[in-house]
Amino acid sequence: MAELHGTTDDRNEGDASRGVDRTLSAVLASGALGHSERRAKLLRYLVARETSGEGDKIKAYAIALDVFGRDETFDPNSDSIVRVEVGRLRDGLRIFYGECTDPDLWTIDIPKGTYRPTLTPPRVEPVSPPQPAHLNRWALIILPILVVLPLLYYAMRPAPAPEPTAPYPVLRIAVMPFEAAGDHPNLEKVAFGLYTELSLDLSAYPWIAVVSPLDPNEIGADYALKSQLLWQGDNLQTNSQLISLPEERLVWSKSYSIPTTVEHIQDTQLQITSGIATSLGSENSISPDLIVARNARNSKPNLEGFLCFISTYRYAVEPTRTEHLRLRNCLEDAVDAFPEFGEAWAALGVLYMDEVRFGRNPRPGHDSWAEARAAIDKSLELAPLRNAPLMAGVVLSVQAPVQDLERARQLGRKLMELFPRHPPTLALIGSLISEFDGRWPEGHDLVQQAIALENAPPSGFFITPAFFAALQEDDAAALAATAPLTTRTSETELLLKYLAAARNGKTEMMAEQRVLLAQKDLSSDADLVEFVKNRRFHEELEASLTSQLEAAFLVKADE
Structure with missing residues (x-):
């Protein structure tokens, strides 16, 4: 067996080979990689090349x-399959070793x-040398004490929780956008909102990783969930099918015909997620306590208020001033009519923050930060386990004029506990603790997990990696990191591309970005500097960005 990359182990090759093979079998059998044969094949390939001496x-x-x-025409710059799949494999290995209790397994890391993987042997505790004979008399005194103290400790401490017999498998479900038809005037926004809520509800199960791919087979998803929505007048018809991949076996299917009331819509959402969880749980031997419905809603607005709230999901992806104004008005009406509607309070708080953060429809004479805090605090009181209030609370704690990073950490931990494999949650928490708290290794890792879970991650997922590259000295890497930033209406993305071009x-490229920035009311050099300072990044990031802006302004002057 060839020398293993990254190790200094001096065991014989036969023992090492058996140890690596046993570890590889344990990883593949654990379920940490899901049911993806593609990821299993990738891991076998990487380990085989490393152990054969071809790691380089x-x-x-x-x-x-x-x-x-x-x-042979493969181009890694235009085809991201290797980067994405290796990222997912890292995520699976992280899950495996986070739950592994076997001290005799090797560590496989990428x-x-x-x-190129590193293969590290298990740690061997050194054997203590024999003690000199003249110390034996002390053993007669110390030994009874060493025996009695542990007995007293174990007699007084609470009984430990039983160890799980095996880690649960993590199943990757590709939730496809709804195929929608009908006569509702906002059908597209409604369909996107319901699809987003379904993805959120499924991601609350810790053994489900929700992804939104263009092609489920392309990323090796375990299942694909396809749904149809027909909305005509006062009737709503839905049909959902859960299909196993790659054999395309129908695992679960259900059709519903319901009145268009909030109570019926939310009850149907619960039935869909519960039905999927029960079916998958039974098929994959998931513990019954992990299959119960999680984070059920408890607010009952009217249909207009509900549709206003779920429209905010589309706004988060494609924000405009017009939609901001419409949503702010209808959410204010919703919480006025239904003051117990916690998630609507959270969405309204975000819109109030956007008045200040992005200058969208500011209201003269209003303290937008104070109103945002009041709305978000109300939402956390009414719906403390829902995604929208928790995410809004994290953003407020970090970006408000008086930062409260400890509160952001507390809410972030709760989010991660409730939605451990929800890509937008991972990306949000990772970006905030990186860019505003300065914890780059931890935050960047969370964002990479979010990217690995998605086949086509939104452009915003790549902002934190671009910021991280901007802090480094490699100019070419900083430019390459901005390539996935494709949203031409995001001030932050445009700024990063401008700095990397400079x-x-x-x-x-600099001139092109300045034109786009000017369209976002950031036309002068002073506007750009003020934008960075108003974002209130961590001091290290803010100093680096302002310094790079000053250098970029000089490049423009030399044209």
Whole structure:
């Protein structure tokens, strides 16, 4: 067996080979990689090349051809399959070792920045040398004490919780956007909102990882959930099918025909998620206590208020001033008519923050931060376990004029506990603790987990990696990190692309970004500096960005 990359173990090769093989079998059998044969094949390939002495030949091109069946035209710059799948494999290994209790297993790791694994043998505790004979008389005195103290400790402490017999499998469900038809005037927003809520409800189960791929088979999802929505007048018809992949076996299916009332809609949402969880739980031997319905809603607005709230999901993806104004008005009406509607209070608080954060429809004479805090505090009181209030609370704690990072950490921990595999939650928490709390390794890792869970991650998921690259000295890497930033209406993304272009002397790209920034009311150099300072990033990031802005302004002056 070849020398193992990254280890200094001096055991014989036979023992090492058996140890690695046993570890590989344990990882594959644990369920930590889901039911993806693609990830299993990738792990076997990486370990085999490393143990055969060919670890230095593990490159993206070789993986694409040998594992994923790409041809010689493969280009890692336009095809992200290797980067994405290795990221998911890192996530699976992290899950496995986080739950592993076997001290005799090797550690398989794929460090960031490389596709080559490191194989580290289990730690062997040193054996104490024999004690000199003249110390034996002390043993007669000390030994009874060493025996009695543990007995007293174990007699007085509470009984430990039983260890789980095996880690539960993590199942990847590709939740597809609703296929919608009908005569409702806001059908597209309604369908997107219901699809988002279904994804959120499923992600509350800790053994389900929800992804939103364009092609479920392309990322090796275990299941695909397809839903149809027909809305005509006062009738709503839905049909959902859960299909196992890649064999495309129908696992669960249900159709509903219901009146268009909030009570019936939310009850149907609960029936869909509970039905899926029960079916999958039974098929995969999930513990019954992990299958119970989680985080049920308890507010009952009218249909207009409910539709206003779920429209905010689309606004979060495609924010505009017009939609901001419409939603602010209808949410104010909703909470006025239904003051117990906790999630609507949270959404309203976010819109109030956007008045200040992004200058959307400011109201003269209003203290937007104070009103945002009051609305979000109300939402956390009414709906403390729902995603919208918790996420709004984290954002407020970090970005309000008086930061409360400890509160942000508390709410973030609650979010991670309730929605451990929800990509937007991972991305939000990761971005905030990186950019505003300065905990880059931890935050960047969470964002990478979010990216790995999605086949086509939204552009905003890549903001934190771009900020992280902006802090480094590698100009080319800083530019490459902005390539996935494609939202031309995001001030932050445009700023990052502008700075990266300046660092690499790309004046034409700089000019293009300045035009787009000017369209967002950031036309002057002073506007850009003020924008960065108003964001109130961590001091290290703010100092770096303002310094780079000053350098970029000089590049423009030399044109």
